[in-house]
Amino acid sequence: MAETRIPTVIADELHIVYRVNGAKTGKGSATAALSRILKRGSDDAARGVRKVHAVKGVSFIAYRGEAIGLIGSNGSGKSTLLRAIAGLLPAEKGKVYTDGQPSLLGVNAALMNDLTGERNVILGGLAMGMSREQIKARYQEIVDFSGINEKGDFITLPMRTYSSGMAARLRFSIAAAKDHDVLMIDEALATGDRKFQKRSEARIRELRKEAGTVFLVSHNNKSIRDTCDRVLWLERGELRMDGPTEEVLKEYEKFTGK
Amino acid sequence: MSDRPSPDDGISAAELAAKYGLSVSGARPGLAEYVRQMWGRRHFILAFSQAKLTAQYSQAKLGQLWQVATPLLNALVYFLIFGLILDADRGMSREVYIPFLVTGVFVFTFTQSSVMAGVRAISGNLGLVRALHFPRASLPISFALQQLQQLLFSMIVMFAVAIGFGSYPSLSWLLILPALALQFCFNTGLALVFARMGAKTPDLAQLMPFVMRTWMYASGVMFSIPVMLADHPKWISDVLQWNPAAIYMDLMRFALIDGYGRENLPPHVWAVAGGWAVLVALGGFVYFWKAEERYGRG
Numbered sequence: 001m002a003e004t005r006i007p008t009v010i011a012d013e014l015h016i017v018y019r020v021n022g023a024k025t026g027k028g029s030a031t032a033a034l035s036r037i038l039k040r041g042s043d044d045a046a047r048g049v050r051k052v053h054a055v056k057g058v059s060f061i062a063y064r065g066e067a068i069g070l071i072g073s074n075g076s077g078k079s080t081l082l083r084a085i086a087g088l089l090p091a092e093k094g095k096v097y098t099d100g101q102p103s104l105l106g107v108n109a110a111l112m113n114d115l116t117g118e119r120n121v122i123l124g125g126l127a128m129g130m131s132r133e134q135i136k137a138r139y140q141e142i143v144d145f146s147g148i149n150e151k152g153d154f155i156t157l158p159m160r161t162y163s164s165g166m167a168a169r170l171r172f173s174i175a176a177a178k179d180h181d182v183l184m185i186d187e188a189l190a191t192g193d194r195k196f197q198k199r200s201e202a203r204i205r206e207l208r209k210e211a212g213t214v215f216l217v218s219h220n221n222k223s224i225r226d227t228c229d230r231v232l233w234l235e236r237g238e239l240r241m242d243g244p245t246e247e248v249l250k251e252y253e254k255f256t257g258k
Numbered sequence: 259m260s261d262r263p264s265p266d267d268g269i270s271a272a273e274l275a276a277k278y279g280l281s282v283s284g285a286r287p288g289l290a291e292y293v294r295q296m297w298g299r300r301h302f303i304l305a306f307s308q309a310k311l312t313a314q315y316s317q318a319k320l321g322q323l324w325q326v327a328t329p330l331l332n333a334l335v336y337f338l339i340f341g342l343i344l345d346a347d348r349g350m351s352r353e354v355y356i357p358f359l360v361t362g363v364f365v366f367t368f369t370q371s372s373v374m375a376g377v378r379a380i381s382g383n384l385g386l387v388r389a390l391h392f393p394r395a396s397l398p399i400s401f402a403l404q405q406l407q408q409l410l411f412s413m414i415v416m417f418a419v420a421i422g423f424g425s426y427p428s429l430s431w432l433l434i435l436p437a438l439a440l441q442f443c444f445n446t447g448l449a450l451v452f453a454r455m456g457a458k459t460p461d462l463a464q465l466m467p468f469v470m471r472t473w474m475y476a477s478g479v480m481f482s483i484p485v486m487l488a489d490h491p492k493w494i495s496d497v498l499q500w501n502p503a504a505i506y507m508d509l510m511r512f513a514l515i516d517g518y519g520r521e522n523l524p525p526h527v528w529a530v531a532g533g534w535a536v537l538v539a540l541g542g543f544v545y546f547w548k549a550e551e552r553y554g555r556g
Contacts, residue, residue, distance in 0.1 A: 007278050012271035021460075059271070087284025088388050090552050096283040097275035101391060109385035110306075114313035123309050126302035127390050158316060 008182055008213045009062040009085055009102065013094035016055040016077070016084050016237075054080040056237040057094070064099075067214040069228035069245065071221075071252055077237040078217045082184045085215070099212065102182035103128070105175045117148055117155040117162070117170055124174040138177050145203070146173035147196065169196050176203050183211040201226075221249055286551040289544070295393045303396050307404040329412035332367070333360045333419065340480040349485040354517040357420045361514055362479040364412045365507045368405055369445050370470045375401035376449030377456035377463050380553050387554040394553045395546050398453035402446040409438075416514070425516040433513035436528075441506040443535035447542030454546050457553050477503040482522070499524045502534040 055077045062068055070078045083089040086102045110127035111120045121142050125135035146169045148154045148162075159167055185204065201223075208214045208227065218224055224231065224245065231248040233241040241248045269277075287295065296303075315324040336359055341347060347355035379398040380387060387394065413434075421427070456462045476498055478486070483504065487495040498504060509531055511518045524530070 007274060007280065010271050010275050010280060061271075061274070083388055085283060087391065088554055090284060090554065095271070097271065097280035098283040099278070099280050102283065103391065104389060109383070109389040112309055112313045114316040115309055119309060119312075123305055126299075126305050127386075127392065129299070129302075129392065132301055 005063040006099075007061050008064050008099040009060075010097040011058055011060050011081075011085065011094070012097070014055055014058045014081075014084060014091055014096060015053070015093040016080050016089055017092040018052040018054055018080075020050045020052060054237055055084065055234075058234070058237075058239045059094075060232060060239065060242055062213050062215075064212045066230055067208055067216065067228045069224040069231040070215060070217045070234060071219075071224060071231060071248070072234035072240075073256070076234045078234055079186055081234065082186060082215060082217060085182075086184060098182060100181040102184060103178070103180045105180075105183060105185045105207075108171055111159065111171065111174075113160040114158055116158055117143075120159055120170070121155075121174055124171075125177065128175070128178050130178055142173045142177050145176075145199070146170045147199075165193060165196075172200055176200070176207060180207065180211050182213045182215075183207055184215040184217075186217045221253070225249065284551055286547070289547060292393055292395075292547055292550070296395060296399075299392050299396050302392065303400045303403065306396070306400040307407065310401070310404045311407050325408070325411040326414055329364060329367075330415045333363055333415060336360075336363050336480060347481075349482055351517065353423045353425075354515055356423050357416075357425060357515045358482075358511055358518060359480055360416055360419045361511050362507045364409060364416055365441070365510050366474055366477065366479050366503055367412075368409045368441065369448070369503055369506070370474065371408070372402045372405045372445035372449045373452050373470060374463075374466060375405060376452040377466055379449065379453040380457035381460040381463070384554065394550055395450060395543065398449040398546065399446055402442065402449045405445065406438075406442050420514050425514060428516075430513050434510060437506060437509040437513060437531070440509075440531045440535040443539040444502055444506070447535075447538035447540070450542035450546040451538075454549050457549070473501075473503060477501060477507065479507065484522075496524070500530060502531075502538070505531050505534065 058081060070081065072078050080089065082104060084091055085096050085098065086104045087096070087098070088104070110124050112123070115123070121139060122132075122135055125138070126132070130138075143149055143155055146166075148166060148170055154162065154166065159170070162170070204227070214227075216224065216227055228245050231241075231243065231245050231252075232239060233248050233252055241251055275281075286292075311325075312322070315321055318324055320327065337356060340359060341352075341356060347358075350358060376398045379401050380394065383397055386397075417427075452462065452466070477483075478498065483495050483498050487498070499508075505524075505527060508523050509527060512520070512523055
């Protein structure tokens with residue numbers, strides 16, 4: 001780490017709120033929907049729109065060269081926080097400042113099951129903002145890394161014919177093909193068979209070296225210990241602890257009763 | 259980690275961000291910067307539209323043949339109802355009416371499906387919007403582009419019908435190009451407008467089919483507006499004829515059909531067509547961009 005630490009991500013009292021339409025308990029009926037429209041002017045609660053306060057006032061500063069783990073039980077707001085840092089979810093209150101464009105490791109949503117693996121590699125690359133030349137240069141690397149063609153020429157078949165493991169491997173390979181300034185990984189380590197997991201862990205270490213700052217969401221304390229030097233512990237949308245990996249994990253394990 | 263003393267202690271987050279040149283994540287770029295980003299994503303926009311088009315029929319046995327078969331069947335249905343049963347071809351010979359009807363159906367479908375795709379462009383792709391970074395206008399534009407490619411397939415049927423009823427290729431067919439370009443601009447603008455509205459109110463997807471059907475019947479897809487409304491006040495037929503859908507249909511018919519001459523077009527038709535295209539395309543783009551940072555909240 002450098003003498004003066006350079007911040008790459010600053011979260012300042014960040015609040016994220018989801019709004020869910022028509023989720024008012026037991027009232028999914030047409031009359032409820034109608035009253036929702038008629039009461040347009042009044043507040044959200046009266047219209048049957050439920051608010052889910054997913055992240056409540058989280059502040060932290062991440063510096064260049066850090067690998068930060070995010071832990072917490074299911075639904076504690078980890079993935080939401082990552083998306084907010086990436087600027088993909090609008091903040092209700094507070095702000096996130098970032099150096100360059102943070103990217104989330106994942107292209108699942110851009111891929112189409114009815115297209116061949118080959119076309120998905122190109123589409124996924126373009127969706128991540130790579131140029132056609134960059135994709136062409138990396139294409140063979142991506143296919144080889146995924147290991148899709150180890151058992152025959154599968155890359156020219158539609159993705160819907162792949163087994164779930166094969167599809168997950170191809171998705172990870174496409175996502176990991178790009179270099180990032182601030183990289184965020186959401187439990188991507190647990191895909192594929194043992195051999196592929198080894199390969200993807202190595203690739204993540206490589207990406208970490210190239211990226212300025214890495215965020216990793218995982219429920220696997222071992223992979224957090226292996227890769228991160230600082231941990232943020234979220235619980236019910238609040239930042240419960242922020243510190244060196246060992247300290248936080250010890251408290252977390254006490255909390256979860258391990 | 260954060261207990262180590264540093265020269266940056268005690269200053270606010272905003273000042274710290276300014277000091278190291280950090281920018282607010284997810285903030286809306288300026289209009290010029292936005293256009294530049296869109297240009298950077300042009301390959302994605304094109305690839306996405308082509309992928310959607312191919313994926314559409316990839317499970318069917320006949321595959322991409324449906325790209326042409328679907329519009330052909332569509333035209334047959336309308337011919338059966340309006341041409342044979344209802345005799346809506348008042349004031350036109352059969353040689354003019356059949357291509358008139360087919361052209362109308364295809365050109366209107368182009369606008370209709372662009373609007374419908376626009377409504378769902380953001381609300382139907384929340385996964386994509388929440389996972390990756392790109393100017394959100396890429397999505398509605400990409401969907402409008404998909405519809406344009408779909409129309410190009412329909413044109414094959416359209417040409418065949420025109421030739422089959424005695425309108426042979428001539429220089430006037432070249433007018434199809436500017437007419438299509440203007441309509442595409444208009445459709446894209448409309449898709450952008452409805453993408454923003456549909457992102458806020460997904461219910462529009464249920465409502466829009468009725469609005470679009472009303473618009474279709476009011477635009478003279480299967481009948482000639484001046485002939486059909488001859489015994490009503492003139493301003494009604496004027497208003498209907500100047501609506502963009504009717505304008506683009508008439509331009510295409512004028513270009514394609516020999517027996518459909520100048521006398522069927524309202525005055526200044528090209529200026530009106532261009533005006534609608536520029537107004538809606540620019541307006542729609544700015545309107546969509548104004549909410550750029552809010553897409554993805556669901």
